[in-house]
Amino acid sequence: MRDTERTSVPDETAQAWRRLVAAARRTAEEGLVVGTSGNLSVRVGGTVLVTPSGVPYDRLGPGDVLGVDLDGRRVLGTAEPTSELPLHLAVYRATGAGAVVHTHAVHATAVSTLADELPPVHYMTAALGGPVRVAPYATYGTPELAAAAVEALRDRTACLLRNHGTVAFGEDLDQAYDRTAQLEWMCRLWLLASSVPGRSPSLLTPAQLASTAERLRHYGRPAEG
Numbered sequence: 001m002r003d004t005e006r007t008s009v010p011d012e013t014a015q016a017w018r019r020l021v022a023a024a025r026r027t028a029e030e031g032l033v034v035g036t037s038g039n040l041s042v043r044v045g046g047t048v049l050v051t052p053s054g055v056p057y058d059r060l061g062p063g064d065v066l067g068v069d070l071d072g073r074r075v076l077g078t079a080e081p082t083s084e085l086p087l088h089l090a091v092y093r094a095t096g097a098g099a100v101v102h103t104h105a106v107h108a109t110a111v112s113t114l115a116d117e118l119p120p121v122h123y124m125t126a127a128l129g130g131p132v133r134v135a136p137y138a139t140y141g142t143p144e145l146a147a148a149a150v151e152a153l154r155d156r157t158a159c160l161l162r163n164h165g166t167v168a169f170g171e172d173l174d175q176a177y178d179r180t181a182q183l184e185w186m187c188r189l190w191l192l193a194s195s196v197p198g199r200s201p202s203l204l205t206p207a208q209l210a211s212t213a214e215r216l217r218h219y220g221r222p223a224e225g
C-alpha cells in the first residue's frame with residue numbers, strides 16, 4: 001500500500017487493526033478456525049474494522065486495514081469484507097458490542113449439531129449470560145443467519161450457529177476472544193463428560209447459575225485464581 005494511503009488512517013484505527021490481525025492469527029494458531037474460515041471485527045467509533053474475505057491471516061499486514069460503516073459501506077481499504085459482514089453488523093446494531101468474533105471451533109460446532117442449547121455443565125455458563133443457545137441453521141452470509149444469531153444472543157454474550165460455528169461479542173476484542181475460547185472449552189467439556197457410556201453429566205441449576213452471576217457482578221471476574 002502507498003504511504004499516502006497509510007497516513008490517512010488515524011493512529012487509533014491503525015492500532016485497532018494491528019490488534020485485530022493479531023487476534024485473527026491467534027484463532028488459527030489455537031485451532032478455533034482452519035484456514036480462512038471464521039472472521040473478526042472491532043468497532044472504532046462509527047467504523048467497523050473487519051477481516052477480509054478469503055485472505056489468510058498470516059498474509060494480512062498493517063497496510064491492509066479494511067473498514068466499513070454500520071450500514072456496511074466500505075470506508076477504509078480496498079479488499080472485500082468477510083462474507084459474514086451482515087452477521088457482524090447485526091450484532092453491533094442489536095448490542096453495545098465493541099468487538100465480534102465468529103469461528104468454526106470444532107467442539108462448539110459439534111455441539112451445535114446435537115442440542116438446542118449447551119447444557120450448563122460449568123459455572124462459566126453464567127459469564128456468557130446463561131445457557132448458550134443454538135441459532136437455527138441458515139446459509140452463511142445471509143440476513144437470515146444474522147437475524148437468527150441476534151435472536152439467540154438475547155441476554156447472552158455468545159451463541160452457537162447450528163452446523164456452522166460460534167458467535168461471541170464483548171466490550172473489546174480480548175473479551176470477545178476470551179468468551180469464544182471459554183465457549184469452545186465448555187463445549188469440549190460437555191462432549192467429553194457426555195461421552196462416558198451409561199452416564200450423563202450433572203448440570204447446574206438456574207439457582208446455582210444465578211449465584212455465580214451475582215458473584216460476577218460483585219467481583220467482575222469470571223474465574224477464581
Ligand SMILES: [Zn+2]
Binds near residue numbers: 037038084103
Ligand atoms: Zn462461518
